[in-house]
Amino acid sequence: MSTIFHADQADLDWAQYGGADGAGKIRFKALTEGVDTATRVQYIEYAPNHSDPVHQHDEGEVFVVTEGELWVNNARNGPASIICIPRNTDYSVRSGDEGARFFRVVVP
Secondary structure, three states, X not given: OOOOOOOOHHHOOOEEEOOOOOOOOEEEEEOOOOOOOOXXXXXXXXXXXXXXXXXXXXXXXXXXXXXXXXXXXXEEEOOOOEXXXXXXXXXXXXXXXXXXXXXXXXXX
16 A cells, blocks of 8 residues: 655755855755655745756756746746646746745656
8 A cells, every 4th residue: 555645845944055145045845855755846945036047957847836936938937837847958947026936846
């Protein structure tokens, strides 16, 4: 019988990377870290007007925006938007004036 996994982001501490002076900071919560039976999921927060350059990953990604604006290439995505990015696809990301929070789900 399978086991149901659950995590509440409110129970986890934020980790951060980027921007030694705090500018352009990204915070994240690795919701499924250390769990080998669940899809890899992070809850991510971008500071206002943060941008990532064009890049790609060897895995697909799904973003689910919960707060703010997340621009993927030149498309605006507000709360309740979903973005599906196939693996090995070039894209850039930036947050709006109020930043953004979103779930990142890694898919094959």
